[in-house]
Amino acid sequence: MKLFLDDLRLPKDCVSFVKNHKLDSSLYLAEDWQIVRTYNEFKAWIQTHGLPELISFDHDLGLPQNPNQEEQNGMTCARWLVNYCMDQYLPLPSYFVHSQNPVGKSNIEGFLEGFKKQKDKISK
DSSP: OEEEEOSSOOGGGGHHHHGGGTSOGGGGGOSOEEEEOSHHHHHHHHHHHOOOSEEEEOSOOOOOSSTTSOOOOHHHHHHHHHHHHHHHTOOOOEEEEOOSOHHHHHHHHHHHHHHHHHHHHHHO
16 A cells, blocks of 8 residues: 655646656556545554555645644654654655655655664664
8 A cells, every 4th residue: 555645636646746756657546545635644544554565745735724833744744754663663664755845855855765774774
């Protein structure tokens, strides 16, 4: 199963994004995507179903409904995922960041890659 985090798009909407990233674009046409739209849905899905084989991240998840609430975006989800994996002694699942926000995309990728490298050093 695959998990797709995006507040607006569907997986098929991202086919053109992945063609330039050496990822098989037909992956986004598959039927086995589970779609979550918010940070809370992301957490709840993983806590209920466990880690998926692949997570596709968007960065911008819309504005908070409550103006006093801190923005929760794809980076917030990535941080939660890393903590969840560490707490449960689980490997980080495969991931791709399909966000069209270049800074947000780079931040998520850098954070997750940094975690993987750190975990690799510890396991050696």
